[in-house]
Amino acid sequence: MAFYAAQRHLQRMPLGRLYVPEEAADGVRELLALHERLANTHFDQTEVLGLRLGDVVPIARGREVVVHRSTHRVPTNAYEVRENATSLLFYTGDTDRGIFERNEAMFNSVVLIVECSFVADGDQARAVKYKHMHFDDVADFAERFENEMVVLSHFSRRYSRSEIRDEIRRRCPAVLRDRLRLALPEPYQRIEVVSI
Numbered sequence: 001m002a003f004y005a006a007q008r009h010l011q012r013m014p015l016g017r018l019y020v021p022e023e024a025a026d027g028v029r030e031l032l033a034l035h036e037r038l039a040n041t042h043f044d045q046t047e048v049l050g051l052r053l054g055d056v057v058p059i060a061r062g063r064e065v066v067v068h069r070s071t072h073r074v075p076t077n078a079y080e081v082r083e084n085a086t087s088l089l090f091y092t093g094d095t096d097r098g099i100f101e102r103n104e105a106m107f108n109s110v111v112l113i114v115e116c117s118f119v120a121d122g123d124q125a126r127a128v129k130y131k132h133m134h135f136d137d138v139a140d141f142a143e144r145f146e147n148e149m150v151v152l153s154h155f156s157r158r159y160s161r162s163e164i165r166d167e168i169r170r171r172c173p174a175v176l177r178d179r180l181r182l183a184l185p186e187p188y189q190r191i192e193v194v195s196i
Helices: 002-010 022-039 098-102 124-130 135-140 161-171
Strands: 016-021 046-051 056-058 063-069 077-083 086-091 111-115 149-153 180-182
Touching (some): 002 016, 002 022, 002 046, 016 022, 135 149, 135 161, 161 180
Parallel strands (some): 016 046, 086 111, 111 149, 149 180
Antiparallel strands (some): 056 063, 063 077
16 A cells, blocks of 8 residues: 555656545554655555445446445455446455355356455364355355356465365365356466576
């Protein structure tokens, strides 16, 4: 966030906004003020806006973002992008399975992006403890997903890409298999050394 604010100031860009959960807004402002002092600058091109459940933020082309609440150990928001009342995208943010139990809108968006930190057997308790999602939580609700695409993201770094793929392939219910995508980073590209 500080880098975003610093770049807007440095490049004299138009006002930028950081949208955060309402309960975190003052803390984010304090964090940015600390960065201003450390860098001896002013982040006058950035404002922090706290959002709560039900807030609506208009965006380009007649679309809007609707704020939902995630269930996590700190305040977090989920966001839904709508166009003419059609739910185009729903992003859960950091959350646990509680969001599935409290939010019907997510099952009807065209694209759903779900946090899925844990995938391996034995990590279910870790997911509960830290209020993150385990793939078993996703699988438990597989019959409810009406989405054209479900993207899993935010995997724990404790797993390799192949472990993530193998675990999900093994555990994925058939009803979800064709619509499921994994947001995995591309492997680093190596520079080929040419010997002379």
